Amino acid sequence: MSPENPLPQTESIWSHRVYYGETDAMGVVYYANYLHWFEQARNQLLLDCGSSYGQMEEEGLFLPVSEAHCSYLEPARFDQVIAVHSTIEELKRASICFVYRIINRSRGERLITRGWTKHACVDREGRMLRFPQWFRDLFC
Amino acid sequence: MSPENPLPQTESIWSHRVYYGETDAMGVVYYANYLHWFEQARNQLLLDCGSSYGQMEEEGLFLPVSEAHCSYLEPARFDQVIAVHSTIEELKRASICFVYRIINRSRGERLITRGWTKHACVDREGRMLRFPQWFRDLFC
């Protein structure tokens, strides 16, 4: 593993009970809402590493999404409890990739969704930025 | 009608086709989504009056919601076309009240929702502001 591309083994888990406002008329969670869960899962990962997205912003570091992907294996339904497992797949000079697996805890811990999001690292004005060392150190 | 409380007769109509992402597992539009429609309807009203919310902000005028109310008379369903009729009910020194009626055009033009939102008029820093004359003139 090169220093440019460390793959920290940190895994974070964010749990959630599905509510009506997330479902649609097919009776299942609407496909866009998984991206809301992904955000909450990566916020949790930063908290678990001793920082927070809020703190990053105070330091002038922003992580706008440049790409998102989601594979819907099985639906989630109202009142089910799901757990989003998130890890950092790739940490480059100025971009980061989070990977997510969603487990349905109300249906035998089945894996129901896989996804990932790629983010640029930019300053307040949107200019590309190298990740500072303190950020890299969070995941060691 | 007092100058402090003009009730402009402007009525604006914003039409929309219900999509899956707005419905829930009960098969009807989720109750919070009517507030999204209300925003789009009042944006339309400002456009119809020759301004826009975006232009107001450029002038340093913001209208944060201070109160919202909604009465759900009948549900709206996927693929139905609805029309939100909006008017200004009250225009005070530093607050404004919009009133909304939602008509289901796919079900005999039935009235299905009534609502209103009350907004303060503030500057960029959130300080109370009197509505400027150019704003009042929009509705004459």
Place this chain on the structure above:
Amino acid sequence: MSPENPLPQTESIWSHRVYYGETDAMGVVYYANYLHWFEQARNQLLLDCGSSYGQMEEEGLFLPVSEAHCSYLEPARFDQVIAVHSTIEELKRASICFVYRIINRSRGERLITRGWTKHACVDREGRMLRFPQWFRDLFC
């Protein structure tokens, strides 16, 4: 207190960390999202009473919202932790009213929002239903 209008003293608390997807370009939580929180808070209240909205539906009991109200006293912002306190204000023959107070735990426990929702009690076909005794007993 009449048997027709018991006011159970049950109070439930649902906590939540504000994420980006709930905020808007004014930097604060979008006004419709408080209604999402209200739903999650009343789901929590039913769980705390030993039932769940999912279980109610299995029993053929549905609670569509007939009216919703929200007063926005102060905004909530990204990364702040809020707590929604919910109680049952009124339990009539075939309708129920939940009341909500939102506390900003990241800003000195300030009360930032007040709201309520009124729900009808209906069966799967949408016909009015009297609340069964087992439901009333949840709150005693």
Place this chain on the structure above:
Amino acid sequence: MSPENPLPQTESIWSHRVYYGETDAMGVVYYANYLHWFEQARNQLLLDCGSSYGQMEEEGLFLPVSEAHCSYLEPARFDQVIAVHSTIEELKRASICFVYRIINRSRGERLITRGWTKHACVDREGRMLRFPQWFRDLFC
């Protein structure tokens, strides 16, 4: 081009004005909301072809999303008018792929987003279904 993989040249355009509820505290449209636009764009495509998703469901045809992808090239902001161009990229026996390009009409018609969604064709019970001929004929 094989009969199994026709690439209909139909392109549909769905236009929309960005409203506050779609933006986040970074001042731009929240990344999950593009998936809401994608749905509305493919609904429009079916309407333009003389059918509708509602009609498909009446015929017992459902198109749950199995995969979604989005590349965010440039942000969209409040009050900007965007146009989602959608086409059918692939129509297999029992799956369909829609491709989307979003143009920012308020910023020199710049391409700001690319995305695609893949859908299975299933019946009311969720069983795989071959697309019927009447559906294929929509795009000829």
